Amino acid sequence: GQQVMQIPQYQHVQEGEDFTTYCNSSTTLSNIQWYKQRPGGHPVFLIQLVKSGEVKKQKRLTFQFGEAKKNSSLHITATQTTDVGTYFCWSGNTGKLIFGQGTTLQVKP
Amino acid sequence: SQTIHQWPATLVQPVGSPLSLECTVEGTSNPNLYWYRQAAGRGLQLLFYSVGIGQISSEVPQNLSASRPQDRQFILSSKKLLLSDSGFYLCAWSVSPGAETQYFGPGTRLLVL
Numbered sequence: 001g002q003q004v005m006q007i008p009q010y011q012h013v014q015e016g017e018d019f020t021t022y023c024n025s026s027t028t029l030s031n032i033q034w035y036k037q038r039p040g041g042h043p044v045f046l047i048q049l050v051k052s053g054e055v056k057k058q059k060r061l062t063f064q065f066g067e068a069k070k071n072s073s074l075h076i077t078a079t080q081t082t083d084v085g086t087y088f089c090w091s092g093n094t095g096k097l098i099f100g101q102g103t104t105l106q107v108k109p
Numbered sequence: 110s111q112t113i114h115q116w117p118a119t120l121v122q123p124v125g126s127p128l129s130l131e132c133t134v135e136g137t138s139n140p141n142l143y144w145y146r147q148a149a150g151r152g153l154q155l156l157f158y159s160v161g162i163g164q165i166s167s168e169v170p171q172n173l174s175a176s177r178p179q180d181r182q183f184i185l186s187s188k189k190l191l192l193s194d195s196g197f198y199l200c201a202w203s204v205s206p207g208a209e210t211q212y213f214g215p216g217t218r219l220l221v222l
Contacts, residue, residue: 033211035211042216043213099145
């Protein structure tokens with residue numbers, strides 16, 4: 001069945017370093033969403049990408065949707081301690097609701 | 110504006126006891142509703158989703174069940190809890206099931222002892 005694989009599972013960075021998480025699918029995705037879950041909290045919607053090759057930015061966060069619409073990435077420039085949490089990608093492709101397993105980011109001050 | 114409520118916030122239950130978790134949404138009509146479970150340090154596992162009253166789709170066979178007795182009410186139940194049922198249970202809603210943003214409730218932390 002359709003799977004959305006997210007890598008890496010964990011990432012520890014020094015504050016100020018960059019961070020990237022990747023979401024990969026074996027099938028074409030109609031859209032992809034990214035969510036952030038702070039420790040102890042619930043997932044919160046960040047952004048949705050729909051178009052092939054789409055790039056969106058939110059301050060230090062850059063989201064990309066691959067040309068083939070099979071992968072996506074979230075890049076954080078110059079991480080801060082407030083970036084700590086787990087980042088999930090999600091696809092509602094063809095009625096199946098698939099979350100990636102998430103990438104947990106730890107930032108050392 | 111729309112809000113989503115879950116209760117209780119935390120719950121400690123003995124193995125074999127029943128379970129009832131409630132989720133309600135305010136400020137919208139005919140939402141799509143979801144139950145997810147998240148084991149400690151793990152990803153989100155979709156358990157059930159509902160597109161309307163009395164309509165429940167189960168994603169993972171287990172000893173849990175869901176019901177939607179009212180448009181904006183979603184209930185997760187179990188007749189006999191297992192140790193493996195421990196986790197963080199999240200309810201979410203969206204406008205449509207395929208491509209819309211999901212809005213999550215605060216969650217219920219369940220510990221089965």
